[in-house]
Structure formats: C-alpha cells, structure tokens
Amino acid sequence: MRLGHDHVRVTVPATSANLGPGFDSMGLALGRHDVLDVQALGTDTTDVTVVGEGAGEVPLDEQHLVVRALRAALDLVGAPQIGVRMTCTNEIPHGRGMGSSAAAVVAGIAAARALIADPEALDDRVALRLATSFEGHPDNAAPAILGGATVAWQGVDGARATRLEVHPDVEPWVLVPTERLATKRARGVLPTHVPHADAAFNAGRAALLVEALTRRPELLLEATEDRLHQDYRGDVMRGSVDLVHALRERGLAAVVSGAGPTVLVLGRASDGDLVADAVAELLDGAPAWRASCPGIDAVGAHAERL
DSSP: OBBBEEEEEEEEEEEEETTTOOTTTEEEEEEEOOOOEEEEEESSOOEEEEETTTTSSSSSSSSHHHHHHHHHHHTTOOOOOOOEEEEEOOOOOSSSSOHHHHHOOOOOOHHHHHHOOOOGGOOOHHHHHHHHHHHSSSSHHHHHOOOOOOEEEEEETEEEEEEEOOTTTEEEEEEESSSSHHHHHHHHHHHOOOOHHHHHHHHHHHHHHHHHTTOOOGGGHHHHHHHHHHHHGGOOOOOHHHHHHHHHHHTOOOOEEETTTSEEEEEGGGOOOOOHHHHHHHTTTTTTTTEEOOBBBBSSSSEEEE
16 A cells, blocks of 8 residues: 555544443533644654643653544555654543543544545544554444444454434533542452342433434434443542432433543534533632533544645
8 A cells, every 4th residue: 555645634533431321331422622644754754743632641752642643544455654743732631421532542543544646545433443452442433433323243254333423402511620530540449240139220321322413413312321430430529429410400401421420411403501500600710620512523633734
C-alpha cells in the first residue's frame, strides 16, 4: 500500500459510553472535538505539538497515543512508516470519562486512512477492530468513528457496531469535574459477579434505551436506570454518583459518563430550561464543575486532505 497524500486534518468527537445500563456496549458522540493536523515527512522525525487539553502532560514522541495508532494502522495495511509532524488542538478533557483515549486512537487511524492511496483498506469496520485492540472494548471507539449513538459488541470476527439515529428532541448535557479518575481505578472497584436479577434488569433497560434514544425520549429516565456499575463506583467518585442521584430525583436522565467522573444528562430540548435550572441549583456555582450542552456529533471522525 502506498501513500497518496502527505498532509491531512482530522476531527474526532468526544464520546460518552455506557449511557447507564449499556455497560461496555452503548455510546454517544458529543459535539466537543479534538482537531489534528498531521503531515507526513520524508525523514524519521516525530514532532508533536499539543494545544489545549493534555498540553504539558502527554508524550510528544513515538509514545503519543495518536502516533502509536497511526503507525499500527499503516502497518495493518502494509503502508510505509513515515516521519510525522502533528499538531493536536484538544477540547476533550483527559481522565474524565469523555473518551479522550478512544478519540486519540481513532484520530490516528483516521489520519492513516486519509494518508494512504486506498482509504477503503481502513474502512469503518477495520478501524473499529483496530481501535478496540487498543481500547479493550468498543463502546467509545464506535461512536467516535460512526457518530450519533451506537451499540457495539464483540463478534466472532472482532468488534462490530451499529449506529442509531437519535431522536431530535434528545439534548445531552455534560457536567465535568476538575478532578480526574483513571479508567483502571474505576473498573477496579466493580465486582466480578453480580446478582442474576441485576443482570436481567440491565438487559431490559438497555433494550428500552434504544427505543428511548431513537423514538420515545419521554422514556429516558426509566431507560437509563442501572444496577451493574454506577453505584459500585461510589467509593471512587462519590460526588459524581451523588449528583447523578440528585438529578434523577428531579426527573432527569442522569448517568455517569463512561468510567467517570463526568456526569451525562440526557435531557429533552422540549423541556426548555429544566436541565439548566436543576444544574444551576445543584452545583450552585461550584468551581469544581463545568456544565455545558455540547449537542450530538452525527458525523464521527472525519479527515480532509490539505
């Protein structure tokens, strides 16, 4: 496989995984993005600049996650390795449960797809499999690649995903704390076994969530109930879990975003200022939290050749 281009710009969205009951399977692409300019060089140079989230914290060499994913994608299709000059302008918070690592992996794969002469060699299905090999599960990678809401699973031939058309009345809010939480730590507090009744409960709610997201948003509060992971994580993100419960007591479909500690609220545009008023009341200007309504990214990762 030869290279067909030498300069591309990649845009990749933040994501929220789980959405309550859809543990390790459901996700949503959000309207907050990382934008990367990637230039292929004829030398063995690796030059990475990071602006915004992650600046001064992430590696600026071959260990940068985007570079690692780019190289893995080039290897997968038999394309030559290249020198890289890359500028990352990041909006996705790190360590907050908004898919920053999945976004980096998907960005590297999308950059490789735009650089090679035959982009179909890295189509969405191949990209998802490769991203999942980095991430371990496809719940964040799937919406980052496909946009919108997704259901992902591990098939006999690797990770698979299907995209859902989200009802236009669904309006996500994200409440992002200043504190961070490593995914490994958040997963480490989960039990190895759960009661059969809880598993059955979540299976029913996950099925209902598909209906609520796509056709009946009025069911979102019930559809986002969870018994598998959120309350178990209270010991490592008590503020987030307490905020989820407080919002739900006000009739709002609040969940922990991914491994947390960000809180996602699946509001309804037709409810007007209901979410904004509840957030303002509960946070009361607390500087430790930032609330925003980023919208849904319906496109997913995409690249343009410069």
